[in-house]
Amino acid sequence: MRTKLCILISTSSSNPAAHGRDGKTSKAYTGEGTMNSRRKRARFLFAQLVTPALFVALVVNSSAAEGVASATETDFSSMVQDHADATARYFESGTRSMSMEGIDQTATAIKQSFDEQNLTVMAADARVAQINNDAAGTPTEVSADITYYWKLRDAQGSVNEASATDTYKFTVHSPDDVTVAIIPFTTTTESATESASEPLELPPGEPASTDMDQAKPSSAAQESRRRRAEGEVAAQGMERLNYRSMVQYALLWTDGDHQERMNPDYPELGNNCANFVSQALHAGGWQYRQGWAPATLTNWSPDLRGPAGPSYTWGGAKYLAYFGHETGELTWMDNIWDALYADIYFMDWDPNRRPDGKIDHAALVTGRSADGPLITQKSPNRHNVPLRTYIAIAEQQGRTDIVWYGLRT
Known part of the structure; x- marks a missing residue:
């Protein structure tokens, strides 16, 4: 006007x-x-x-x-x-x-x-x-x-x-x-709350294979995960994790009414990939671990005591991966095509759309089709996107050499 x-x-x-x-x-x-x-x-x-x-x-x-x-x-x-x-x-x-x-x-x-x-x-x-x-x-x-x-x-x-x-x-x-x-969308290698003067180098674990021919999720594992998704049993871990609540939360906040919005009950951190996965884990039953220092790797909270704000483990993908494995007692998966309902993916694909040994991104597995896992995330919004399609979009953005990690919840 x-x-x-x-x-x-x-x-x-x-x-x-x-x-x-x-x-x-x-x-x-x-x-x-x-x-x-x-x-x-x-x-x-x-x-x-x-x-x-x-x-x-x-x-x-x-x-x-x-x-x-x-x-x-x-x-x-x-x-x-x-x-x-x-x-x-x-x-x-x-x-x-x-x-x-x-x-x-x-x-x-x-x-x-x-x-x-x-x-x-x-x-x-x-x-x-x-x-x-x-x-x-x-x-x-x-x-x-x-x-x-x-x-x-x-x-x-x-x-x-x-x-x-x-x-x-x-x-x-x-x-x-x-x-x-x-x-291409941008991701950050550190938590949005992390000071550039305090880089913390963390071992990311063993990369997962991307070979589809070697992917063999057992029928027993899939049946167990199906039962858990239906609420019959709950997973073990840092806290008893309700897969169904975790996935329902992720699908709700990425649907057509929420694709451009974040849950106002949590902080927005600019890049919200790990922030969003942490929210889903909390919806599934993981309890906050409060403290004062954002860089303390045993803390996990969107709002620490005092003026500190979120912990690195809440909003930073590589810190969440470390926390999930070391404190949450989750295990690394061998092959990304084996991922099941409510498992977590981590990617190393930046800066400049090239891996550098540091995890940059996090996403959640919210289901499986006949071809493989379905991915849901924020920053940018993805809702139940097939893994093969997810990779195709990433490659169009110049991310042709992705190092994948996965945590089995």
């Missing part, structure tokens, strides 16, 4: 020479007065004739400028929404419309991952949450947060609803020449 500039020039006067006692114009304004009176009359006529035209011109020009700006913003919004809608149709049909000749590579990679998993896309939708544009740039660049939703049926007939939110960049060279690319 542009502010309209209006200039008003008053033609009234309190000067008794300007108006007679009866309200009629005095002789000074009829040309019968002095030279000074004639100057006043000239100014009066200017105000009467020129000012309205100036006022109209200013309003018209302002409205026109506002119209251009609104039209430009509307055009960008329409362009992004049209692209998102066409991409959703592409997920459903597998065919590209004429307008989708320039479909972004991420959509192609996602669709290919569905095909590799024998997943049928029963329905797909898209929502555009935010658009930012630099109309002055050449070429114009527009970024938009887009969430894609999928209703997927696997080879065994099970149906899963999944979604993924990412930021996409639209580079507009001309109305008929637009390229689209996914923007």
Whole structure:
């Protein structure tokens, strides 16, 4: 919205020479007065004739400028929404419309991952949450947060609803020449509360294998996890952990009503991946371990005593991994494809989308399809995304060399 500039020039006067006692114009304004009176009359006529035209011109020009700006913003919004809608149709049909000749590579990679998993896309939708544009740039660049939703049926007939939110960049060279690319999200190697002057080096444990051919989750383990998910038994660990409550919490706060929100009962830490997994663990039954110092690795809380705020183990992925293994009595998994309901993934893939020996990211396993685990996380939002699709999106963001770790809860 542009502010309209209006200039008003008053033609009234309190000067008794300007108006007679009866309200009629005095002789000074009829040309019968002095030279000074004639100057006043000239100014009066200017105000009467020129000012309205100036006022109209200013309003018209302002409205026109506002119209251009609104039209430009509307055009960008329409362009992004049209692209998102066409991409959703592409997920459903597998065919590209004429307008989708320039479909972004991420959509192609996602669709290919569905095909590799024998997943049928029963329905797909898209929502555009935010658009930012630099109309002055050449070429114009527009970024938009887009969430894609999928209703997927696997080879065994099970149906899963999944979604993924990412930021996409639209580079507009001309109305008929637009390229689209996914923007890599950033992760931090340390807790958002950690001082840069206090780096703590922690052994991350043994990386998990990513070889699908070696993945053999036993039927007994899956049956045990299924029973736990149904609330029949609870896991052992730092506290007795209720898998069902843990996963239900994660799925609630990543669904369509919460994909852009965090639970206000907890702090937001900028990058909320470990923060979110900690919240799910707490929902599942883990109790806070209070203290005063954020860097004490036996503390685990979103709000320590005093002004300290969250512990590193609450908000930092590598510290949460250490805490879960050393204090929570969780075990490292051998293969990421063996992950079961309520297990936790940790990734080393930064800085600059390359591993450096430090865990950067955390996510939760919230189910399994016929092809493998389903992943849920924050920063950015993922809801029940198949592992193979999750990897495909990460690779489109330049993360082609991920070191994976997993904790069995």
